[in-house]
Amino acid sequence: xxxxxxxxxxxxxxxxxxxxxxxxxxxxxxxxxxxxxxxxxxxxxxxxxxxxxxxxxxxxxxxxxxxxxxxxxxxxxxxxxxxxxxxxxxxxxxxxxxxxxxxxxxxxxxxxxxxxxxxxxxxxxxxxxxxxxxxxxxxxxxxxxxxxxxxxxxxxxxxxxxxxxxxxxxxxxxxxxxxxxxxxxxxxxxxxxxxxxxxxxxxxxxxxxxxxxxxxxxxxxxxxxxxxxxxxxxxxxxxxxxxxxxxxxxxxxxxxxxxxxxxxxxxxxxxxxxxxxxxxxxxxxxxxxxxxxxxxxxxxxxxxxxxxxxxxxxxxxxxxxxxxxxxxxxxxxxxxxxxxxxxxxxxxxxxxxxxxxxxxxxxxxxxxxxxxxxxxx
Numbered sequence: 362x363x364x365x366x367x368x369x370x371x372x373x374x375x376x377x378x379x380x381x382x383x384x385x386x387x388x389x390x391x392x393x394x395x396x397x398x399x400x401x402x403x404x405x406x407x408x409x410x411x412x413x414x415x416x417x418x419x420x421x422x423x424x425x426x427x428x429x430x431x432x433x434x435x436x437x438x439x440x441x442x443x444x445x446x447x448x449x450x451x452x453x454x455x456x457x458x459x460x461x462x463x464x465x466x467x468x469x470x471x472x473x474x475x476x477x478x479x480x481x482x483x484x485x486x487x488x489x490x491x492x493x494x495x496x497x498x499x500x501x502x503x504x505x506x507x508x509x510x511x512x513x514x515x516x517x518x519x520x521x522x523x524x525x526x527x528x529x530x531x532x533x534x535x536x537x538x539x540x541x542x543x544x545x546x547x548x549x550x551x552x553x554x555x556x557x558x559x560x561x562x563x564x565x566x567x568x569x570x571x572x573x574x575x576x577x578x579x580x581x582x583x584x585x586x587x588x589x590x591x592x593x594x595x596x597x598x599x600x601x602x603x604x605x606x607x608x609x610x611x612x613x614x615x616x617x618x619x620x621x622x623x624x625x626x627x628x629x630x631x632x633x634x635x636x637x638x639x640x641x642x643x644x645x646x647x648x649x650x651x652x653x654x655x656x657x658x659x660x661x662x663x664x665x666x667x668x669x670x671x672x673x674x675x676x677x678x679x680x681x682x683x684x685x686x687x688x689x690x691x692x693x694x695x696x697x698x699x700x701x702x703x704x705x706x707x708x709x710x711x712x713x714x715x716x717x718x719x720x721x722x723x724x725x726x727x728x729x730x731x732x733x734x735x736x737x738x
Contacts, residue, residue, distance in 0.1 A: 479510060520625070595643040
């Protein structure tokens with residue numbers, strides 16, 4: 362298992378294609394109903410693929426004489442400065458790491474600022490919410506304590522907190538029945554560990570801040586989390602209760618949404634297609650789906666996931682050495698064998714790769730890594 366430029370590019374391309382496929386599936390009611398709960402398996406596979414930009418022993422390597430070769434030349438192109446030399450690849454890596462660190466610091470600052478703000482918020486005491494929380498806990502067979510807070514800066518109900526959960530309520534006049542729907546919805550998010558999923562999505566967005574596909578994936582995950590909770594709740598509702606529940610969602614949506622931190626899971630979002638799909642799923646209970654069809658679709662998704670690891674495209678250098686290296690010195694040059702090909706180093710500098718050892722490389726020493734060469738010196 363190794364991380365290379367080719368494996369990183371393969372990860373980006375395959376995960377982007379899988380994310381677009383997930384968007385097509387989730388966007389259409391027919392395909393979402395067909396997959397049902399199995400869409401979570403597909404989304405999990407995409408997340409794992411993004412987290413593993415590697416190539417394995419079974420990965421098949423194809424060689425590109427033009428595109429990948431030129432890309433690799435660009436990555437290793439050296440820029441000379443007064444005090445040192447740096448490659449384009451090193452500059453890109455520095456920009457990647459610097460951007461991720463800046464966004465991480467920003468998110469951590471937002472988190473602690475939000476925690477500080479919540480410490481000043483009063484409790485929400487309308488309709489005896491503590492007894493409602495206890496009733497829902499008995500129904501779920503749980504004993505976790507939830508703080509219900511009145512938060513002026515939040516425009517729609519939300520759940521926040523991994524260890525000490527808080528349910529955040531806006532300054533909206535909800536009825537007792539609406540309070541029951543909201544608390545049941547947010548508590549189910551917590552008990553299904555959706556906060557962990559939201560945190561993982563934020564980590565991906567920080568690590569790959571320059572990749573638009575991870576932001577699309579985050580939106581898809583949030584939509585599926587909402588649909589899952591809606592369907593699990595609505596499975597026990599009568600038609601009248603379903604209508605009341607959807608009216609509660611509309612009431613919260615009209616009030617507007619404003620995430621004070623990305624680590625909240627909100628009750629309603631102001632996106633027409635998302636709300637429409639949630640209502641369809643609530644009324645028709647799409648989350649159940651057909652088991653056999655869902656298993657087939659999930660198996661196909663897992664097959665695509667495994668196929669994304671099966672191929673990488675590497676750069677291919679000509680086995681003929683350029684004129685400037687017609688007679689390299691075997692005493693200062695060597696080969697490093699990697700995955701069935703040989704990396705050529707002349708006078709300590711990497712110049713390319715060959716598939717077979719031919720002239721003028723016949724007299725070159727074959728070593729395991731550059732450290733071995735330095736130790737011999």
